[in-house]
Amino acid sequence: MLKIIKNYFRARFKKILLEEIWLEDLVRTGMRIGDNCSIQPGVIFDYSHCWLIRIGDNVTIAPEAYLLAHDASTKMLNGWTKISSINIEDNVFIGARALIMPGVTIGKNTIVAAGSIVTKSIPENSVVAGNPARIISTLEEYKVKINKQFNDSTANVYDNNYTIKGNVSDNDKNEMYEQLKNKIGFVK
Template sequence: MLLEELWLEDYLNMGMVVGNNPSIQPGVVFDYSHCWLIEIGNNVTIAPEAYLLAHDASSKRLIGFTRIGRVVVEDDVFIGARAIIMPNVTLGKGCIVAAGSVVTKSVTAGDVVAGNPAKVISRVETYINKCQDQLVESRKYDHSYTIRGNISSESKKQMVEELQNNNGFIR
């Protein structure tokens, strides 16, 4: 699902490349001044308020030049909320960037990175296994427990109680 399609269309018209089936959430910022240096693959999720920057002007006052570089997001990547992707970074196929991370170096396919600066904390396979183990013991909820599923006040209260000190999972 593309939010603000006309806005995204402007970036595409200026040369940014976006593959099929992206999920670009509200508040995502693409580097307007160098958006043609940004390439996003297929089946990529970019969570709210993430930044993809193809330039870094911190050097401008120091040496008279702004550093620029490509940002390449390969297929099946997840970029968490408020993550910042800096210039000259490739996010390898299927990697996960945790919320709030600052990515200053390329990420290998299948890695999970977190922090500032972002560092490898896991492999996606390990993360999947961890989530699957948690899923067995956790509360599970269907679509009716979402805003789009018209969650009831009663169901909201139920979730608050059930998730007091636990994680849950929603379909």
């Protein structure tokens, strides 16, 4: 139990010192972040050109995503590093370990799937995935698909007690795991 408590406080201390203060430093250096954004631990912003990064309102960036405003591969070719802005518009979700390259604008109401490499601008109301990222559907088509899955009578739906912040028991965790083998569920 003592080890769990120690690890909890170590993680919180690390988050406060390394993540939140660092994000504030980026903003002081010129990066812009809108209101109501959720930037998860481990997101990497191009510190050397962070003022070229603009993030709109209601944006979620999942863990270990990478926003890169420069491309130093050009330096060996002509002695110069290529740089460009990154613009993340309002109501965007960027999945874990996605890579956003220089010169990219991600339009409003867009989902970037985990692991995607975004090398070109994405129009609003899109869902993109892959390497390089390609549009796989409109946001509306994706919404219809997800709502159909959610409303399926066999879908497993869990309240917020089934999250790390909830009071989920070990028995409930095991039951949830078994219920979701090779199946999608939803949690509040």
